[in-house]
Amino acid sequence: MVLYWSSERYVSTQVKVEISRELAELTRGFSEGGISSLSDYINERKEQAIDDGWFYLLAKMNGLPVAGNLTKWPNEADVLLEGGVRSIWLDDDIMVGSFYRNDAYLPAVAREFPDGSRLLLARGVEQDNVLRELSENLKESLPAVVFFALLMGLTLGWSILRRMDTISMAANEIMAGDLAQRVPISDKNDEFDALAACLNNMLDKIEKVLTGMKEVTDNVAHDLRSPVTRIRNRMEITLLEERENMDYREAMKQTIHDAEMMIRTFNAILHVAQADAGTIRAELVPVDLSNLVREMGEFYAPIAEEAGLDFHVHADDIAIIQGNRDLLAQAIVNLLDNALKYTPGGGSIYLRVVRHSPVIDLIVEDTGPGIPESEFHRVRQRFVRLDTGRHSEGNGLGLTLVDAIARQHDGSLILEDNDPGLRAMLRFRDGVPDNPPFAYTCST
Amino acid sequence: MHILLIEDDHDAAAYLKKGLVESGYSLDHSDNGDDGLHLAITSNYDALIVDRMLPGRDGLSVISMLRAGGNTTPVLVLSALGEVDDRVHGLKSGGDDYMVKPYAFSELLARLEVLMRRANPTHDLARLKIADLVMDLKTHNVTRSGQKIYLQPREFRLLEYFMRHQGQVVTRTMLLEKVWGYSFDPNTNVIDVHISRLRNKIDKGFGMPLIHTVRGVGYKFCEAS
Numbered sequence: 278m279v280l281y282w283s284s285e286r287y288v289s290t291q292v293k294v295e296i297s298r299e300l301a302e303l304t305r306g307f308s309e310g311g312i313s314s315l316s317d318y319i320n321e322r323k324e325q326a327i328d329d330g331w332f333y334l335l336a337k338m339n340g341l342p343v344a345g346n347l348t349k350w351p352n353e354a355d356v357l358l359e360g361g362v363r364s365i366w367l368d369d370d371i372m373v374g375s376f377y378r379n380d381a382y383l384p385a386v387a388r389e390f391p392d393g394s395r396l397l398l399a400r401g402v403e404q405d406n407v408l409r410e411l412s413e414n415l416k417e418s419l420p421a422v423v424f425f426a427l428l429m430g431l432t433l434g435w436s437i438l439r440r441m442d443t444i445s446m447a448a449n450e451i452m453a454g455d456l457a458q459r460v461p462i463s464d465k466n467d468e469f470d471a472l473a474a475c476l477n478n479m480l481d482k483i484e485k486v487l488t489g490m491k492e493v494t495d496n497v498a499h500d501l502r503s504p505v506t507r508i509r510n511r512m513e514i515t516l517l518e519e520r521e522n523m524d525y526r527e528a529m530k531q532t533i534h535d536a537e538m539m540i541r542t543f544n545a546i547l548h549v550a551q552a553d554a555g556t557i558r559a560e561l562v563p564v565d566l567s568n569l570v571r572e573m574g575e576f577y578a579p580i581a582e583e584a585g586l587d588f589h590v591h592a593d594d595i596a597i598i599q600g601n602r603d604l605l606a607q608a609i610v611n612l613l614d615n616a617l618k619y620t621p622g623g624g625s626i627y628l629r630v631v632r633h634s635p636v637i638d639l640i641v642e643d644t645g646p647g648i649p650e651s652e653f654h655r656v657r658q659r660f661v662r663l664d665t666g667r668h669s670e671g672n673g674l675g676l677t678l679v680d681a682i683a684r685q686h687d688g689s690l691i692l693e694d695n696d697p698g699l700r701a702m703l704r705f706r707d708g709v710p711d712n713p714p715f716a717y718t719c720s721t
Numbered sequence: 722m723h724i725l726l727i728e729d730d731h732d733a734a735a736y737l738k739k740g741l742v743e744s745g746y747s748l749d750h751s752d753n754g755d756d757g758l759h760l761a762i763t764s765n766y767d768a769l770i771v772d773r774m775l776p777g778r779d780g781l782s783v784i785s786m787l788r789a790g791g792n793t794t795p796v797l798v799l800s801a802l803g804e805v806d807d808r809v810h811g812l813k814s815g816g817d818d819y820m821v822k823p824y825a826f827s828e829l830l831a832r833l834e835v836l837m838r839r840a841n842p843t844h845d846l847a848r849l850k851i852a853d854l855v856m857d858l859k860t861h862n863v864t865r866s867g868q869k870i871y872l873q874p875r876e877f878r879l880l881e882y883f884m885r886h887q888g889q890v891v892t893r894t895m896l897l898e899k900v901w902g903y904s905f906d907p908n909t910n911v912i913d914v915h916i917s918r919l920r921n922k923i924d925k926g927f928g929m930p931l932i933h934t935v936r937g938v939g940y941k942f943c944e945a946s
Contacts, residue, residue, distance in 0.1 A: 540823050575875060576901060579914040607905035 292384045292400045293362040299331070300386050300398050312394055316344035327375050330401035332367070332383070338393035347371045347397065354397045357387035367399060375401065440469045444476065456484045500542055504535040549681045561599045566639055566705070567592035567630045569602060573609045574628050577617075585622035591629040596637045598705045600686045608682040611675040612641040612701045620645035620698070632707065639703040647699045653692045679703070722746045722837060723765070727757035727783065728772040728799070737770070740826050741833075754778030761787055766794055768837045770829075773800040773811065781814040788815035795836040799824070808904070827938040831890040838889060849884040852929060852944050856884055865927050875900070876919050883932065883942035892939035916940060 307315045312335070319333045323346040326333060334345035334354075342348065353365040364384045369377045385399035440463075447460040459480060460473040515528045574590030581588035609628075616626045624644040631638045676690070679701070683690045688705035724741060728734045729752045738748050749764070751757035754775040761769060761783070769787075773780035784796055798816035800807065811819045818832050849856040854865045861877060863870045872880060882891070882900050893912045897903050916932060924930045933941045 536823075537825075572901075576915075577911060579918050580911045583914050603904050606903050610905055 296362050296384060296386045296398055296400050300388060300396075303396060303398070304388065307390060307396075312343075312390070312392065315396070319344040332372065332375075332385075332397070332399035332401060334397040336395050336397070338395070343394065345397070346373065346375075347399075348373055350395065350397065354385065354387050354395075357385055357397070358389050358395065362386050365399075377401070444469075444473060448476075451480060456480075456487065500546070501539055504539045508532050508535050545678055549677050561601060563597045564600045564602050564605060566596040566598060566605070566637060567594060569605060570609065570628055570630045570639065573606065573613065577613050577628075581617065581626060584617060584620075586617070586620055587625040589625065589627045589629075591627070594630070594632045596630050596632045596707075598637060598686065598688075598707075600705075604682045604685065608679045608703060609639070609641070611679045612703075615675055615701070616641055616643035616645070616699075619643065624698075634707045637705045637707050639705070640700060641702075642695045642698060642700045644695065644698040647694060647697060648692065650694060676701075722767045724748050724768050724770060724833075725757065725761055725764070725766045726750045726770045727752075727754065727761075727775060727780065728770070729753060729775050730772070737826075737829075740830070744830055752776075754780065754783045758783045758786055761794065762790065762792065768833060769794055769796045770833070771796055771798055771816070773798060773802060781811060781816075784815040797829070797833055797836055825892075827890075828892050828894060831892045831939060832895065834889050835886055835891070835895070838886075849881065851884060851887055851931060851942070853927075854884075854923060854931060856880060863923070865923060870922055872919075872922060875915070876922065879915060879919055880923065883940075886942065888941070888943045890935050890939055890941050895939070 303315060303318070306318050316335050319335055322331070323333060323344070327346055332345070332347050334347040334350060335343045336345075336350045337343060340350040342350065347367070348371045349368075351365070351367055351371060353367070357363060357365065362384055363386075364382050367377075367381050367383055367385075369375075369380050372381065381401065383399045383401055385397060387398070388396045390396070444460050447458055450458045459477045462470050462473045462477070511528055511532060515525065520528075570592040571590060574588070574592075578588055613626070613628065620626060620643040625642075626644075627640070627642040629640050629642075631640065680690045683703050683705075686705055688703055691702040691704055693700040693702065722745070724746050726734060726737060726741075726748055728737065728750070731752065734750055734752070738750060741748050749760060749766075751760055752775075754777045756777075757771070757775070758778060769784075771780045771783055775783070778786075780798060780800070784798070787794070787796070795817045796815065798811045798819045799822060800811060800819065801822045808819050808821075817836055820829060820832065847858050849858065853867075854863070856863050858881070863872055863877070863880065879896070879900050882896065896912055897905075920930075920932050924932055929945050931942055931944065933943065933945070935941050
């Protein structure tokens with residue numbers, strides 16, 4: 278319908294031009310030879326005209342036809358005498374010999390001559406035929422079109438279902454216990470692939486959390502066994518014989534000490550596991566690292582002095598990151614404690630904040646024995662302790678915790694040889710970490 | 722001193738009761754939030770110890786209901802939830818102090834004492850005094866026996882905290898929290914060194930020591946007995 282309407286408008290414009298031209302032609306004929314010349318011309322043309330789609334009518338003032346292939350002057354044509362090309366309804370009865378079986382709405386033009394005769398010119402739109410044929414064709418092809426549409430729909434739907442199936446299949450395998458499975462990603466780079474990438478990211482995270490949790494339980498079992506065993510043995514042995522009150526008190530004091538160590542270890546393990554899993558819901562606020570470092574420096578100055586160490590603090594630029602002040606303080610404390618512990622008297626400790634975009638470095642350097650480069654990775658792992666003196670306190674979780682806190686703040690712990698000594702660096706991104714928008718950006 | 726303990730773990734409650742009674746307190750105990758709230762409203766206590774996880778009404782709800790009713794009894798919150806946000810949440814609900822389990826009993830005792838003396842109007846004083854030590858909070862002048870003592874800002878704040886908590890046991894954790902504003906687990910030696918510096922300035926050479934070490938617990942600031 279729309280097709281018809283829009284074509285019709287097009288037709289009108291073209292036809293208007295044709296009709297006007299033909300009318301001008303005929304009018305010239307009249308001016309040259311009068312009515313008789315005009316009617317001759319029309320009569321000559323009328324047979325051919327029908328095939329070409331032209332309708333002529335030359336009529337007397339009273340309406341009686343003089344020449345042409347229309348049998349009667351239609352009343353509707355009167356309005357054309359005012360001028361212009363317009364479409365009018367022509368009764369099929371008057372269009373003898375034409376293929377029109379019904380009334381036709383055709384562009385037409387009319388003209389009145391000085392002696393009262395009138396000329397009507399109408400154009401049977403050829404395109405009208407084309408459109409008729411087209412609509413006939415459409416009617417025939419409709420079933421075929423519908424069939425193909427259905428086929429396409431089914432195919433598309435089936436391919437979507439298949440993609441979704443691969444995803445749910447992978448999910449099922451993962452749930453069945455195969456943690457390493459991932460959703461396959463095709464090379465089409467479409468929405469399904471984006472979804473698959475997101476899912477895989479999620480699975481990475483889940484695998485990490487689960488592995489972390491397993492590590493926690495392993496480590497808890499391992500590292501808490503010693504103090505528990507000590508406590509038990511101590512109690513058992515103490516009870517073997519009658520003891521002095523003093524002995525009992527001493528046993529109890531040592532047990533308290535062991536219990537406290539266990540608590541500390543326990544808390545640290547939990548904290549590290551939670552940091553790994555990203556479940557610590559600490560509120561992140563802007564923290565000026567330089568300010569924090571200056572405070573820490575002030576806090577540690579006396580004890581560094583007591584230990585006979587040179588303690589230097591440099592933190593001049595404002596260096597703000599999004600973070601949690603207490604956690605960051607804990608990280609610095611752990612690093613400083615290590616430096617204090619391992620640097621012999623006469624040595625130096627440097628605590629500084631250096632801002633060089635795009636990173637901010639928080640550095641603790643000492644001039645102690647340092648850590649061999651081969652061990653840089655291992656020391657971050659839980660419970661690794663390098664000191665040969667087995668008497669020093671500590672549970673080997675110091676650096677592990679620092680590492681976890683660094684990662685929580687979207688940063689990293691970097692260990693370097695200070696030559697001599699150790700340089701421990703917390704490297705953060707300068708500025709507020711950006712929040713990537715969801716979807717389509719699940720980078721693997 | 723009359724205390725209400727709202728704790729559903731009966732073993733823990735038994736130990737706490739024993740320790741507190743032996744330290745000179747009298748104790749009432751409730752093992753759920755609703756009864757506890759009722760008791761707190763209808764009786765007069767000097768302090769409340771409330772566990773966060775309770776059957777029925779949870780600890781923080783008890784506290785906020787209490788506060789909503791205008792009750793200003795000091796509350797010490799005990800909790801197994803120790804994350805930073807939990808602490809903030811606990812204090813915002815109306816708690817006055819927050820301790821994470823497992824805690825040291827001596828720590829609990831020290832904090833409880835500080836809580837109950839909170840009604841002490843030292844907040845408005847411009848001058849703090851003990852024995853011959855005088856602290857002017859406006860001018861930041863500190864003198865002992867008439868002699869002027871020069872303190873660094875942090876030492877001043879440390880002394881101020883001691884002065885405001887005269888006669889009470891303060892633990893290293895409390896000092897770290899209130900004077901330095903941190904709540905991490907410190908190498909407690911660091912604090913000891915700060916204390917010894919302060920001692921050098923205000924106790925050494927002045928006859929009576931004011932800063933006393935309480936073994937295994939912390940420090941006490943008072944005239945020597």
